[in-house]
Amino acid sequence: MRLFSEKYRLLTWISILLIGGFLTTIIASYIVSRDAIRQNVVEQALPLTSDNIYSEIQKDILRPVFISSLMASDTFLRDWIIAGETDITQIKRYLKEVKEKYNTITSFLVSENTQNYYYAGGLLKAVKKDEPRDTWFYRVREMKTDYETNVDNDMANRDTMTIFINHRVFDYDGKFIGATGVGLTLDTMTAILDSYQKRFHRNIYFTDDKGEIKIAGKSMKNIHGSISKLPGVSSIAKDILNRDTRPTQLEYQHDGATILMSSRFIPELDWYLLVEQDITDDVRPIERVFFINIIVSAIVTLLILALTLLAVNRYQRRLEIIAGTDALTGLLNRQAFEIVFQQAILDSERRRIPLSVILFDIDFFKMVNDNHGHLTGDRVLKDIASITKGAVRESDIVTRWGGEEFLVLLKDCPLEKAAALAEKIRVMIASHDFELGASELCMTTSLGVVEYAYRETWLSFFGRADKALYQAKNEGRNRVVASSSPATPAAQ
Known part of the structure; x- marks a missing residue:
C-alpha cells in the first residue's frame, strides 16, 4: 500500500506541474500574440527547436549507426573471421537476421584476411584495390575514426543509391580485420525527411562537412549543390559549418523574407542538420512566445525529470531487491x-x-x-x-x-x-x-x-x-x- 501511495503522490505532482506549465504557456502565448496572429495562434505559435528534430533523427536515422557499432563489436562476427571464415552459411544467416530484424536495405561484412564481401545472400565477390567500386573499403581500412557514412551504389541491390554506415572491425588485440555495417536507401531517407517536414512544417535537409547538400525532401527537389551558392544561405554558410554539436541559431534574408535556421553537427553521420522556418512579419511576437515557452518548458522539464528520476531510482531499487533476491541469504531467488x-x-x-x-x-x-x-x-x-x-x-x-x-x-x-x-x-x-x-x-x-x-x-x-x-x-x-x-x- 505504501508503494502505491507514493506512486500516486508522484503522479499527482507530475500532473500539477504539467497542467501549470501548459496553462502558463497557453496564457502567455495568447497575451503576446492575440493582436498579431489571432485565430492562428495554436497552429503557428508552437515552438520548435532543433532538439525536437534531433530526437526524431536519433530514432529513425541514427539507428543504423548504432546497429553497425553493435555488429562491429559482436564476438560472433569477430570470432568467425578469426576462425578462418570456414562456414559461409553462418555469416549469411547472421547478416540476414540483422537485415530483417532492423529493416535495413542491406547488411554486409568485408574481411581483411580474404578480401571477401559477404551480404545477406552469401558471398557477393572479392574486393580489389584496382576496382573503383571497392575504394571505400581501403579508405575505411586507413581511417582514424571507427566508422563513416558513405553514399554509394549497392551492387547487392541492383545498384540502388544507398547510404552506408561502414564500421571498422578489430580483433581482440586491436588489429583491423574487416569492415561491417548496414545501409539505407536514399529514397528511405527522403521519405523520412518528407514526414518530418509535413509534421513540423519546416524545411529540413542535410549537408556534409564541406557544405554539399546530401539529402533533402521531395518538396525541396530544387535544393542541391553547395550551401555557399544558395541565395541567402550563402551569407551564413561559414557559420553553419562550425562542427558544433549544440544547436546554432542563425537567420538570413531571401526575397524579402526572414528565414530562421537551426544548424547542428551530427558526429554519428558526419553531416549537418539544417532546419529552416520562414517567420516573415510574425517574427517578433513568435520570438517572444518562443522564449517564454522555452523558459517555462525548461523549468517544468527539469522539475519533472528530477522528480521522475528520484522516484524511478527508489522504486527500481526496491523492486529489484524484492523481486530478485532471497531476503535471508542475499542470493538470487x-x-x-x-x-x-x-x-x-x-x-x-x-x-x-x-x-x-x-x-x-x-x-x-x-x-x-x-x-x-x-x-x-x-x-x-x-x-x-x-x-x-x-x-x-x-x-x-x-x-x-x-x-x-x-x-x-x-x-x-x-x-x-x-x-x-x-x-x-x-x-x-x-x-x-x-x-x-x-x-x-x-x-x-x-x-x-x-x-x-x-x-x-x-x-x-x-x-x-x-x-x-x-x-x-x-x-x-x-x-x-x-x-x-x-x-x-x-x-x-
Whole structure:
C-alpha cells in the first residue's frame, strides 16, 4: 500500500506541474500574440527547436549507426573471421537476421584476411584495390575514426543509391580485420525527411562537412549543390559549418523574407542538420512566445525529470531487491534465477559451450531447527550460502532454490569440473564449524550434478538434477552424484 501511495503522490505532482506549465504557456502565448496572429495562434505559435528534430533523427536515422557499432563489436562476427571464415552459411544467416530484424536495405561484412564481401545472400565477390567500386573499403581500412557514412551504389541491390554506415572491425588485440555495417536507401531517407517536414512544417535537409547538400525532401527537389551558392544561405554558410554539436541559431534574408535556421553537427553521420522556418512579419511576437515557452518548458522539464528520476531510482531499487533476491541469504531467488538461466541457455547453445548445475540439500536440516531453533537454522543457511559463494567463480550463479536447497549455475563448465567443484563445496561445508555444540554432528550436504544437453527442456534438465540429488541422499547422504547424460546417472 505504501508503494502505491507514493506512486500516486508522484503522479499527482507530475500532473500539477504539467497542467501549470501548459496553462502558463497557453496564457502567455495568447497575451503576446492575440493582436498579431489571432485565430492562428495554436497552429503557428508552437515552438520548435532543433532538439525536437534531433530526437526524431536519433530514432529513425541514427539507428543504423548504432546497429553497425553493435555488429562491429559482436564476438560472433569477430570470432568467425578469426576462425578462418570456414562456414559461409553462418555469416549469411547472421547478416540476414540483422537485415530483417532492423529493416535495413542491406547488411554486409568485408574481411581483411580474404578480401571477401559477404551480404545477406552469401558471398557477393572479392574486393580489389584496382576496382573503383571497392575504394571505400581501403579508405575505411586507413581511417582514424571507427566508422563513416558513405553514399554509394549497392551492387547487392541492383545498384540502388544507398547510404552506408561502414564500421571498422578489430580483433581482440586491436588489429583491423574487416569492415561491417548496414545501409539505407536514399529514397528511405527522403521519405523520412518528407514526414518530418509535413509534421513540423519546416524545411529540413542535410549537408556534409564541406557544405554539399546530401539529402533533402521531395518538396525541396530544387535544393542541391553547395550551401555557399544558395541565395541567402550563402551569407551564413561559414557559420553553419562550425562542427558544433549544440544547436546554432542563425537567420538570413531571401526575397524579402526572414528565414530562421537551426544548424547542428551530427558526429554519428558526419553531416549537418539544417532546419529552416520562414517567420516573415510574425517574427517578433513568435520570438517572444518562443522564449517564454522555452523558459517555462525548461523549468517544468527539469522539475519533472528530477522528480521522475528520484522516484524511478527508489522504486527500481526496491523492486529489484524484492523481486530478485532471497531476503535471508542475499542470493538470487528462484524467480530471478529463471531469467538468468534462460539467457545462459541461449549463450550456451549459440557458443556451443557446456553448462552445468549443482543442486544440493542440507542433510537432516530439520534437526537443526528442532534442536537449536529457527534463528540458528537461519544462521546456518546464511553460512552455507557464504561458503558456496566463496567456493565458486565470480561468473557462477548461486541461488537459494527453496527451503534448505541451493543451486549453482556453472557457465562454460563441463560435467567433470562441475562434479569436482561440487565435491569441493561438500568438503568445505562438512569441515566448517557452525557452532552447534560439541555433541552435534557436523553439517553435511547431498549434491546432484548435471550438464545441460543441447535442446533439453527445463523440466528434463532440472528433473535430472533433482534425481541425482535424491540418489545421493538414498545412497547415504554427504556425497556427490553426477548425471552423465539425460538417461544415465553416475555416482562420484
